[in-house]
Amino acid sequence: MNEECPFCSNAATYKKIIQYSNLIWVKCNNCNGGRLKSYISELERESDTLHDVYKRYIESSRIFDKIAKEKANWLLSKWNENFIVVEIGAGLGSVAKQLREINPSIPYMAIEPNSTFADYLMGQGTKVFTGDPLVSLENAVKEVISLNKKALFLMDNVLEHVPYPTKYLNFLQSISPSGSIICIEVPNEAGLKWRAEIQDFIRGFKKPPTFPGHINLFTKRVLRYTLLKASFVNISVKYKAIRSDEQVAYLLQSEKLSLKTKLAVRFLKFIPVDYLLGIPYWLRGEAQVR
Ligand SMILES: [Zn+2]
Numbered sequence: 172m173n174e175e176c177p178f179c180s181n182a183a184t185y186k187k188i189i190q191y192s193n194l195i196w197v198k199c200n201n202c203n204g205g206r207l208k209s210y211i212s213e214l215e216r217e218s219d220t221l222h223d224v225y226k227r228y229i230e231s232s233r234i235f236d237k238i239a240k241e242k243a244n245w246l247l248s249k250w251n252e253n254f255i256v257v258e259i260g261a262g263l264g265s266v267a268k269q270l271r272e273i274n275p276s277i278p279y280m281a282i283e284p285n286s287t288f289a290d291y292l293m294g295q296g297t298k299v300f301t302g303d304p305l306v307s308l309e310n311a312v313k314e315v316i317s318l319n320k321k322a323l324f325l326m327d328n329v330l331e332h333v334p335y336p337t338k339y340l341n342f343l344q345s346i347s348p349s350g351s352i353i354c355i356e357v358p359n360e361a362g363l364k365w366r367a368e369i370q371d372f373i374r375g376f377k378k379p380p381t382f383p384g385h386i387n388l389f390t391k392r393v394l395r396y397t398l399l400k401a402s403f404v405n406i407s408v409k410y411k412a413i414r415s416d417e418q419v420a421y422l423l424q425s426e427k428l429s430l431k432t433k434l435a436v437r438f439l440k441f442i443p444v445d446y447l448l449g450i451p452y453w454l455r456g457e458a459q460v461r
Contacts, residue, residue, distance in 0.1 A: 177335045177387055178204030178397055188388075189364045191379045196363065196388060202396060205360060205388025212334045212386055232263045234426060237417040239265035242327060242356070243273055249352050249457070250277060250323055255315050257282065257322045259308065260329030261299070264292045280314065282307050304333070305342065312346050321460075324353040328453075331357050331385040340401035344460050351460040353403065356411065359454045360388035366450060391449070394456045403458035412451035414440055422452075 176183035176199040185197035188205060195208040243266050246256060258266060261281035270277050280298040283289040289301035300307035315322045324343065330336050343353070360381055367380030381388070389397075395408045413419060416436055420426045438444075445451045 174210070175335075176202060176204060177206055177210070178202050178337055178393060179400065180335075180337060189367055189380050191367075191377065194379060194383055196380070198388075202393070203390070204393045204396070205363070205390075207383070207386045210334065210386055212332060232265065234417075234420050234424065235263055235265040236268065238415075238421050240269045240273075242266050242325075243269035245455075246270065246323060246325055246354060247273065247277075249354065253321055253350075254278075254323040254352070255280065255318065255320045256325065257311050257315065258325045258327070260284075260326060260332070261292060261297070262288050262327075264295055264297050266325060266327060267292075267297055268295075278318075278320075280311055282311050305339075308343060309346060312343075312348075315351075316348055321348045322351040324351065326353065326355045326357075328356055328358065330355055331360075331387045331389060334386065336387050337397050337400045340397065340403070344402050347460045349460055353398075353456075353458050353460075355394070355398075355454075355456040355458075357387075357389045357394060357454050357456075358382075358385065359390065359410065359451055360385070361390040362448065362450050363388065389454055391454055394454050398456055398458045402461065404461045405459040406456070407458070408454055408456045410446065410451035411453040411455045412439070412443065412445050418452075 173182050173184060179199060179202035181201050183199045183201050185199055188196045188198050196205055197208050198205045250256065255278040256270065257280055259282045261267065261283050264281060267279050267281065270279060280300065281292050282300045283292055284301060284304045284307065286301065289299050292299045300311045312322060333339050358381065363380050371377045391408050391410070395406060398406045413436065416428055416433060419428055419432055419436060
């Protein structure tokens with residue numbers, strides 16, 4: 172396989188990380204960036220299953236609200252009146268709702284290519300740019316510039332779904348006002364192969380090692396590399412670990428947690444095994460437009 176790498180943009184060769192049914196995840200021999208071998212994003216795939224997943228998301232928005240507050244506060248720590256919050260892939264707008272509750276005067280706009288979510292957001296009275304992802308990004312940024320502001324971008328578990336993340340971020344960086352900031356959370360896919368084996372063993376049956384919609388696999392190093400390659404400055408990438416029942420409920424899409432799960436969460440608070448192994452569940456990247 173000699174396809175263009177989504178991370179380093181080379182005509183790269185890949186080695187296989189893991190296979191589940193007909194899904195194969197591979198890793199670039201040049202930059203170590205991981206990807207789904209058949210590199211088709213959800214927007215192009217139009218799968219029924221994914222549509223069902225999103226429908227379920229809408230039904231369980233209460234679970235999202237619970238963890239969105241912490242994310243709203245993360246953004247607020249970067250915000251001042253020179254910024255407009257621009258959320259890319261806003262989904263159900265859970266973070267927007269929490270921002271409004273904390274401070275209703277914080278300006279917010281959403282970019283949401285998925286029409287189910289876009290309709291839902293507009294119904295909530297949110298300003299939404301929808302349609303082609305690059306055109307809507309450009310239009311949102313134009314609006315930020317016309318208001319003489321900078322953008323405070325949020326990509327909350329979105330970049331793993333975006334085709335060619337380095338090119339996308341480089342485009343975003345090139346059109347945005349200097350001093351704009353981006354906050355990115357993605358799943359940490361480090362150790363995917365052996366984590367999948369342990370998870371299958373505990374579960375007693377096989378499941379995909381990660382969500383099949385994750386066409387890009389990030390590790391701490393790969394996220395940093397992507398931001399650097401996209402020409403951002405002041406880059407920071409940190410782990411964000413699971414330490415609350417609300418986070419697990421969000422991941423499982425169910426508020427009914429087993430005692431075993433609850434005990435596991437308590438255990439991690441005392442012995443941070445995930446940090447020791449470099450596999451806390453999420454990564455958080457922050458960077459600035461030069
Ligand atoms: Zn590469």
